[in-house]
Amino acid sequence: MAKRKSNLAGGSRIVLALSILSLILNKPVVAQNVYTLNYPGSTCYLTYISYARDGDYSVIKKPFIFILGEENQTAQQLFDLDTLKKSTAYINFQFIYVPNMGTSPKDKLNCIETLAGSITNNFLFGHANMFLQINDKRITQSDLSLYGLKNVFGKVRFAYPAQRDLALVDTIGNFKEDDLGYKVDKKQKIDNRKEYEKAKVDFFENKTYEKPKKTYMGKPDALNFTLTGIIRDKSTSEALPSASIYVKGTTIGTSTNTDGYFTFLKVPSDTSTLIVQYIGYEKREVFLTPKSDKKNLLIEMIPQSQALQNVTVTAYRDDIVFSRKAEVSTIKLTPKKLETLPSLGEKDIMRSFQLMPGISASNESSSGLYVRGGTPDQNLVLYDGFTVYHVDHLYGFYSAFNSNAIKDVQLYKGGFESKFGGRLSSVTEITSKEGNRNNFNVGGDLSLLSMNLYTEVPIGKKFSSFIAFRRSYKGPLYNKIFDKFNTKPETSTSTPVRQGPGGMFSQNTKVTSYFYDLNGKFTYRPGDKDIVSLSIFNGTDKLDNSVSSEIPSFGQSGSNLNMSSTDLTRYGNIGSSLKWSRKWNSKLYGNTFLSYSNYYSHRDRTQNGTIFNSNNESRTSRNGILENNDLKDYSLKSDYQWDITDFNQIQFGGFATHYDIKYNYAQSDTTTILNRSGQALLGGFYIQSKMKFFNNKLQVLPGIRSSYFETANKMYFEPRASVSYNLTDNLTLKAAYGKYYQFANRVTREDILSGSKDFWILSDGKSVPISSSVHYVAGISYESKNYIFSAEAYYKKIHNLTEYSLRINASPMGINYDENFFNGYGFSKGIEFLVQKNSGNFNGWISYTLGEAKNHFDVYSDTYFPANQDVTHEFKIVGLYNYRRWDFSANWIFATGRPYTAPSGAYSITLLDGSAQDYFTVTSKNSLRLPDYHRLDVSVNYKLYLGSYNDKDRQELGYIGFSLFNVYNRKNIWYKQYAIESGKVIETNVTYLGITPNITISLKFR
């Protein structure tokens, strides 16, 4: 008997051991996951535990059991004590352990719905398989009804019978998975957590783009709060200026400043949705959650892969209700999209602006803009804050702006705000690229005209740089344009070059002509609040039509003769600005610029003779014309924007510029005909207030700018105001008024035989007075889902215009050159229409402008005469079509002819040396019109990718473009030339460029 007992005892010990072992083994080997919902400070900030028995956390199409712990129990404690999770019935269930915090049932139950929604992607698969177990003794069924949890969960049970409603009696077995209970919401078609995660990864690596989804479905935490942030390019981190951002479903909207920062003073709730738009990038929605960073919200935009979809004319247009950006007469262009427009050798921002209403397109020989009947010198061109005085390359065919270096351009056609001053007609504001902040990049273009190379080098997280260089080469396109402007045939007189003792006998050398640009920008961000950047700009032209002969001598004499006929023009603009931006707080943002801009133009049309004698001494004599213009501009300015309230933003600033302008015109190296030099200080300040009323329907922007000009020793006040009113969500009325002064003037002398002889001089208040203008603008725009219609009318009155003429005042007593500045006044008025389609694969716009520009100069006539730039009708149609990798575009421009002056008679005078010279008399200035101008340009671009078509990971390498300028080779007349032959006055037409093809290859590393 004792033996059997001991046998049993031994057996039970084994059983005990085995059962302990099994207990151990039965313990789940998979660890639980600990998560946090929301963040400290919000109501539903809690730490919960998620546990899947089978270890599969990737799927949300499964049953969920939420367990609310006992009073004051943490999730961990709850988890440790829970036995449900061990049940084999729940092997494929997901357990969520919710801590019990708070004192009232409300507090405890409040967050469960939020939590459940966030976990299950807003109940993507319905509520039938959502289960809740409440361990808290004090919660009753009526509490459940009160807090709506009955609708959230398919079944709820109480762990402790005391709370159980008899109707709700169930056993553990009632938490049963209902296979048919999974409903899928068709709109949100992510049925697999794995795919969603992959989409998220792809999005952040910029390969495929799936729209971000709203994931937070809970209640908002904050209402009517201030939100500030920055909008950037996803891959390069380049800040996007003037991007539109607004709150979906409201009229609250704003735009980013030049550094990409935006501020909303009153966002309705922190679960609102923001909509962001920037041309060239995919429009995106930003779903705010209580967790979003309210002080520095980062929004990243993905570039569009399609062709130019819109050139924003005014506000945002979209398919849902939103607010309008109420700006008058503003055009925005992003160089990114210029590739698809037809180009003449180079994609060019200024030429692209010519396709817009209100800007003259029939002037091939000037890349400066003629905006609403104004001349290019009345257009203020700002490049990163400093003024560019000369925007032409190669006789005006190209602008001095390398598109690869430019991020954003805004053109204000009229009625522009107090922030800008010093010009009468318009403002072009150019912002250059800062460079990729994340990766090194290099790229380049090669066309029939020039080559273009750029590089982006970031160093660390705080420093980024961008450098671009462009240079023309003397290829067929350059020569074609160059020859058009030099009527003297380029005489390489066929002098045979013979070999002889001592080398070549005689050479006629021709020096090359070219233009180049160098742009650089270096940006340093020491912290979150400051940005320091240095921008450098250098655009130079050397146009040489000279002939030189060198006759070496050999033998005993040893003296050389050098004779050359020079026709050299060298001009350019060098500029640089140092900018410091600071975000003082969420309401105040400021920029300060210190800049230098130098425009120089040197023109030499002389005959030189240099003789070197045997002692190597040289004697030079020079006959001809020498012209020199040098303008130096040193500026310091500061601009601030202060969001005082959510409906009022005040912008103010100060500026000071020191001008140093010299102009010298001499003949024969000794006779100075005109010598003007001026130095003056121009300083002042401005203040304007952007106000919104009636739920942002009415926006008013009054302001005043005041300047002190040293030469005149006077203050000048320029009041300005603009108003826009949204009659309906689609229809907006706009109006603007402004007074403008100009202190530095560019005098135009378009004598084509010698090239352009424009020069800058300072007003002196006497022979060159300070010019002024007044603008009145009114417009209406209607935007539907796919179209924009807009009409805008303008009237500008201009006083104290100055024209210059060199020869008009000779008498036996002398030639008085200083009296050759003539003063007058003028006006320009017109109406512009635009119809734009901006969605779909085929889009474009049609624009028509009816305008008139007239001047009145007493010296010419006592009535108004048409200004040189007056064009009555101008009609433009631009179409763009995108098909897969191909982009097709075409534009047709029609403009009625410009005025010109024809001679009324001609005569000949025989001079003392026996030669006869022709002279022409004129009765009325600009009384005739050249024939109509029209031309068609087309272009085709093919995008180059690395990888196959179906490969979504493929990278864009660049494109190859072919474009044809003036397809049907119309001989548009540029000007007429007169001569006397056989007793008759002969008129010859000189035409613009005929059909000109161009091929461009553009490649980039990233």
Place this chain on the structure above:
Amino acid sequence: MKFRILIQILMIFGAITACTKSDNSEFTDSPIVESYLKPGDHPLIKITRQTPFSSNINYSSDDINSLSIKITDNNISNILTPIGEGQYIDSAITIAEGERYDISFLFNSKSVTAYTEVPNKPRQVTQSVTSITIAQMDFSSGMPTSMPENPDPVSLTWNNPDASYYIVVIENMEKTLTAIRDFGNNTRPGNMFRKAPTTSSGIEIQSMEFQYYGRHRLILYHVLPDYASLYSDKQSSSQNLTNPSTSIMNGYGIFTALNSDTLYLTVKK
């Protein structure tokens, strides 16, 4: 819908541009005066009409050969005698240095007037050399064995205290012209050439500027500003045509006096 708008727009401006009007520049029949008053000569004035640009204009009724041109010198006025082809002369007056001369006549119902003063003869004129030797460059038989020496430029200087205008005209006096170098297929240059007007007190003529051998007259003219301005950039393009510079009221052309000194230079082989 958009096509309808497009067609409507096209029709509208088609209608507007259909009515173009051609404008004729008005033509004012102003006389052209050409006259150079040289000391020792009788005044000779040539009047012509402008050549009109458009074909259907009407000239005034004045006859170019029977105008009544009055010349005034020291308050003594004479009427010039027409000698045909628009030329008028006054044999009673001899142009003298320092004198002021005024002319006036009626043309196309307007009073055409001009005046001028005879500048002084160039003073203290010096000439660096009276002859230069330029070797003939002939390459028809290949390279020459020795290269010629290039002579120094001919330098003229004069006294110019008030920075007035001077022009040098170089004229070859030979009856037959012997070229210094082969012109090839280019047109043969004339026997005269000039230097640009200058307000300095000297000028240099490079040996390369001579085209022919032989005796040359170097005429140094002392001219007035209105003559010098005739050499300025000529405008013949429709972009900026303006009336020519002239000192004649209600007329065009040149009525000016000048004075000169002649020097001689021989260019030898």
